Amino acid sequence: MSLEYLQKIIMPLLQGAEMTVLLFLIAVVLSIPLGFVFTLMANSKNKALVWFANTYIYVMRGTPLMLQLLFICFGLPIIPFVGEYLVMDRFVAACLGFVLNYAAYFAEIFRGGLLAIDKGQYEAAQVLGFNRWQMTTKIILPQMFRIALPAVSNESITLIKDTALLYAVAVPELLHFAQTAVNRDFTIVPFFIAGVIYLLMTLLLTAFFKWLERKFTFE
Structure with a gap:
């Protein structure tokens, strides 16, 4: 493995990154x-909103992200009568799939954060004369976010690894360029370099969330 070869493959891999x-x-x-x-919909008093939110969360968490991406990219365009209006750029379709999928997971994380807040916090806010908006923004949300932060960090790290699924819908990302180099050059070196790039990205992300956790802990 020469320095010249590393220089040859590193730029495409960084482009994919x-x-x-x-x-x-x-x-x-x-x-x-x-x-x-x-999360707000699932905790509302409107039964229709609660049903919709819970059904959405169940479906999105209960089916593979890969299946959802394939459905959005290749399934929507062949729906009778309306499919032609649902054709999207592959990257846009992938973004839509990731957003819809991970929203369900973050909803459950935030719900867990809300449930972890002691009921006494609500009562104390009422005693202090806080209205619902003040109670939510000044007391409930900061505590919910502090509680949910470690889970949000873990889910975000999972997300950055799941971006490799773009390879399945023909969007040229990091794994795509690594696989192309492996097939062309008959060497596994591009896989190792791609792995290092993923590790660096998760390292930076982990450091960022550790900083956020310390910030919220000492506030």
Whole structure:
């Protein structure tokens, strides 16, 4: 393995890593607030909203992400009468699949965070004269996020690894370029380099969430 060969394959792999990071950022930025919306729906007094949120969470968590991606990319376009209007760019379709899937997982994480808050916190807020908005934004949400942060961190790390599923829907990400190099050059070196890149990304993500945990712990 020469330095020249490493230079030859590293740029395509980094190009694929850019796609991986882009998908991760889009999925996190959109799925976390969407997951919180589903948490609110699941805890509302409206039975229809509760049923919809719980059914959505059950379906999205109960079926493989791979199946959901294949359905959005290849299944929606062949639905009779409306399929032609549901054709999307592969990357856009993949982003949609990841956001919808991970929103369900984040919804359950936030629900667990809400359930972990002592009922006395609600009573104390009422005694202090806080209205519902003040109680939610100043007391409940900060505590919920602090409790849910470790689980959000774990799910985010899982997400960045799951981006490898883009390979199944023909979106050129990190694993795609690694596999291409392996098939072309008959060497497993690109797999090792791809693994190192994934490890570096998860290392940075872990360090970021550790910093957030320390920040919220000492506030």
